[in-house]
Amino acid sequence: MTKPVVEIPVxxxxxxxxxxxxxxxxxxxxxxxxxxxxFHVLRDINMTVKRGERIVICGPSGSGKSTxxxxxxxxxxxxxxxxIVDGTELTGDLKNIDKVRSEVGMVFQHFNLFPHLTILxxxxxxxxxxRKTPKREAEEIAMHFLxxxxxxxxxxxxxxxLSGGQQQRVAIARxxxxxxRIMLFDEPTSALDPEMIKEVLDTMIxxxxxxxxxxxxxxxxxxxxxxxxxxxxxxxxxxxEQNEPRAFxxxxxxxxTKLFLxxxxxx
Amino acid sequence: MSNVEAxxxxxxxxxxxxxxxxxxxxxxxxxWLRSNLFxxxxxxxxxxxxxxxxxxxxxxxxxWLLNAVWNAGSLAECRAILDGATGACFAxxxxxxxxxxxxxxxxxxxxxxxxxLVLLFVAIAxxxxxxxPRKMLIFSALYPFIGYHLIWGGSAWFPVSVLLGFVxxxxxxxxxxxxxGLVAIFGAIMAPFAWWFxxxxxxxxxxxxxxxxxxxxVRSDRIxxxxxxxxxxVTAIALSLPVGIILxxxxxxxxxxxxxxxxVFIEFIRGVPLITLLFSASLLLNYFLPPGxxxxxILRVIIxxxxxxxxxxxxxxxxxLAALPKGQYEAADALGLxxxxxxxxxxxxxxxxxxxxxxVNTFIGLFKDTTLLVFIAILExxxxxxxxxxxxxxxxxxxxxxIFIGALFFIFCFGMSRYSMYLEQKLKTDHx
Numbered sequence: 001m002t003k004p005v006v007e008i009p010v011x012x013x014x015x016x017x018x019x020x021x022x023x024x025x026x027x028x029x030x031x032x033x034x035x036x037x038x039f040h041v042l043r044d045i046n047m048t049v050k051r052g053e054r055i056v057i058c059g060p061s062g063s064g065k066s067t068x069x070x071x072x073x074x075x076x077x078x079x080x081x082x083x084i085v086d087g088t089e090l091t092g093d094l095k096n097i098d099k100v101r102s103e104v105g106m107v108f109q110h111f112n113l114f115p116h117l118t119i120l121x122x123x124x125x126x127x128x129x130x131r132k133t134p135k136r137e138a139e140e141i142a143m144h145f146l147x148x149x150x151x152x153x154x155x156x157x158x159x160x161x162l163s164g165g166q167q168q169r170v171a172i173a174r175x176x177x178x179x180x181r182i183m184l185f186d187e188p189t190s191a192l193d194p195e196m197i198k199e200v201l202d203t204m205i206x207x208x209x210x211x212x213x214x215x216x217x218x219x220x221x222x223x224x225x226x227x228x229x230x231x232x233x234x235x236x237x238x239x240x241e242q243n244e245p246r247a248f249x250x251x252x253x254x255x256x257t258k259l260f261l262x263x264x265x266x267x
Numbered sequence: 268m269s270n271v272e273a274x275x276x277x278x279x280x281x282x283x284x285x286x287x288x289x290x291x292x293x294x295x296x297x298x299w300l301r302s303n304l305f306x307x308x309x310x311x312x313x314x315x316x317x318x319x320x321x322x323x324x325x326x327x328x329x330x331w332l333l334n335a336v337w338n339a340g341s342l343a344e345c346r347a348i349l350d351g352a353t354g355a356c357f358a359x360x361x362x363x364x365x366x367x368x369x370x371x372x373x374x375x376x377x378x379x380x381x382x383x384l385v386l387l388f389v390a391i392a393x394x395x396x397x398x399x400p401r402k403m404l405i406f407s408a409l410y411p412f413i414g415y416h417l418i419w420g421g422s423a424w425f426p427v428s429v430l431l432g433f434v435x436x437x438x439x440x441x442x443x444x445x446x447x448g449l450v451a452i453f454g455a456i457m458a459p460f461a462w463w464f465x466x467x468x469x470x471x472x473x474x475x476x477x478x479x480x481x482x483x484x485v486r487s488d489r490i491x492x493x494x495x496x497x498x499x500x501v502t503a504i505a506l507s508l509p510v511g512i513i514l515x516x517x518x519x520x521x522x523x524x525x526x527x528x529x530x531v532f533i534e535f536i537r538g539v540p541l542i543t544l545l546f547s548a549s550l551l552l553n554y555f556l557p558p559g560x561x562x563x564x565i566l567r568v569i570i571x572x573x574x575x576x577x578x579x580x581x582x583x584x585x586x587x588l589a590a591l592p593k594g595q596y597e598a599a600d601a602l603g604l605x606x607x608x609x610x611x612x613x614x615x616x617x618x619x620x621x622x623x624x625x626x627v628n629t630f631i632g633l634f635k636d637t638t639l640l641v642f643i644a645i646l647e648x649x650x651x652x653x654x655x656x657x658x659x660x661x662x663x664x665x666x667x668x669x670i671f672i673g674a675l676f677f678i679f680c681f682g683m684s685r686y687s688m689y690l691e692q693k694l695k696t697d698h699x
Contacts, residue, residue: 073600073601075597075600075601098603099603101600101601101603102602104601105601106601108594108597108601110594112592112594112595114613114617115617115697116616116617116694116696125604125612129604129608130602130603130608158696158697160696175601178602178603
């Protein structure tokens with residue numbers, strides 16, 4: 001393997017044994033278009049995500065990458081084309097939307113934890129009210145995932161008492177408590193101090209090692225190189241280039257991609 | 268450290284400085300005095316002037332209160348006892364307190380409103396303090412019927428038959444829930460009305476005939492004084508919060524008609540003085556309702572005051588909703604919570620918490636607005652104060668009555684204000 005273009009800020013070996021991509025389709029997006037008013041934000045998006053795939057989406061700000069993954073759990077509505085998640089097509093049907101949302105976890109840039117609930121309550125809320133899991137069982141599941149993100153001792157604190165990195169790890173645990181089959185990450189490390197980025201990336205890598213299907217909008221190119229099996233570059237609402245990471249970083253084809261990479265890696 | 272930096276560019280700290288206590292002059296009473304009372308010449312002058320003002324106020328009022336006469340049959344007697352000195356004549360309160368509190372409620376039944384008030388505190392305790400056993404909420408739910416029966420009396424089967432209407436609604440919902448959510452909600456709304464219009468009357472009559480049970484009936488026009496202020500105030504407070512929440516949500520809704528109805532309602536009610544609504548409650552409703560409908564004036568007033576307060580409440584809560592970051596809605600959506608669950612579990616607890624000062628402000632305003640009932644000939648405390656002053660014995664007295672009424676209102680309003688501060692403190696989860 002050639003020398004990595006950027007270092008990933010974690011100091012451990014990554015176990016790729018579970019990171020297998022199956023042939024099963026997790027997400028299918030066909031000819032999808034979206035407008036904000038008259039502004040064409042997403043233009044003719046076509047992509048297929050296989051189960052177990054880890055995809056990093058990057059691009060300049062305003063390129064539509066966040067909007068794209070927010071369409072996958074219909075936080076944003078698309079106006080044309082098709083999005084099929086786990087065999088369920090996203091339409092106006094509220095039942096389908098809630099079904100998809102309970103199967104797709106999402107982690108936000110600003111964590112969006114519920115400040116009036118403790119960490120444990122944040123994690124058990126959706127399993128209890130959406131999945132109808134008994135409270136005791138939901139708490140056990142929550143503690144299991146809090147252990148996994150390495151903050152079980154914070155379970156009875158409130159989000160406001162935690163650092164940004166800890167809050168983001170709680171947000172990941174909260175999503176995992178719903179046992180999602182797909183995880184979406186919308187710039188999960190962009191609001192964090194450099195020292196905290198590492199702990200969140202560590203958690204995400206651990207998730208990848210277990211074979212989770214992941215779509216990450218991120219500028220952590222080290223993470224993309226180490227974990228992703230596909231990098232998608234977007235600009236002006238379109239997919240400009242996609243490739244497996246080594247080729248993407250070492251041999252970008254489009255001029256736009258080259259310019260973008262030179263700007264974010266060139267320091 | 269600055270010396271070190273001035274001499275050399277490179278600097279490495281070898282020992283960290285441990286925490287130390289502040290200098291003596293920076294702590295204790297001296298510091299408090301200096302920073303709170305005498306922190307500059309302007310502040311020192313203000314402190315002295317304030318002390319002087321307090322002294323003069325106390326000097327003016329104290330003799331009036333200290334010389335107060337508590338035992339006298341009339342104002343003239345009071346003046347004779349005082350013999351030229353300044354002094355309050357609180358004898359009027361001693362003579363007429365029962366009227367100021369209960370209006371013309373039959374004296375032999377005073378225990379009923381008093382018991383109702385005591386039970387009111389029992390009923391709201393579990394709502395106000397979450398530490399109390401949750402089973403007490405069952406009593407809170409039953410309290411409106413108990414309170415009504417204690418104050419108005421009549422056949423005990425009447426409140427029971429009204430209550431059974433709600434039971435019918437819940438039963439209809441539970442039975443139809445498995446069929447379809449919308450049908451269940453429709454059934455839950457229709458079943459109580461069906462019961463009230465078709466079965467409640469015969470049920471009440473039959474049961475009253477079979478097992479006569481109840482208290483002596485007290486007509487609405489006998490009820491007055493602080494009792495009426497509490498009845499109207501407490502009922503309107505309890506109802507305006509849920510109505511306000513629904514209006515606020517309706518105003519935020521995407522459904523055009525619902526939204527328009529809510530906006531028109533809120534803007535209309537807020538744009539009209541309360542006294543106008545009260546006059547229409549006392550006069551106009553009679554013209555619009557079918558002839559022969561007897562619709563208790565107190566009930567009409569409660570409806571109007573509730574509508575008035577809920578319009579304000581809706582705007583206060585809308586402020587709370589607007590203050591919530593969009594991310595909270597998105598996180599709730601992303602976890603698969605539907606609209607009502609998201610509202611109940613995520614949005615409302617936070618929006619209401621933000622709105623507590625505004626909500627309590629509206630409550631206090633509403634409670635004090637019940638004094639406006641004086642204008643539609645309801646015997647609230649001010650109306651009775653006027654009546655007492657019209658009596659030849661007490662002609663010319665006013666401060667003492669208004670101080671008493673003011674003190675009663677103050678106790679309740681101050682209690683609400685303190686509770687809201689306690690609640691704000693309790694719900695504070697951001698920096699602990």
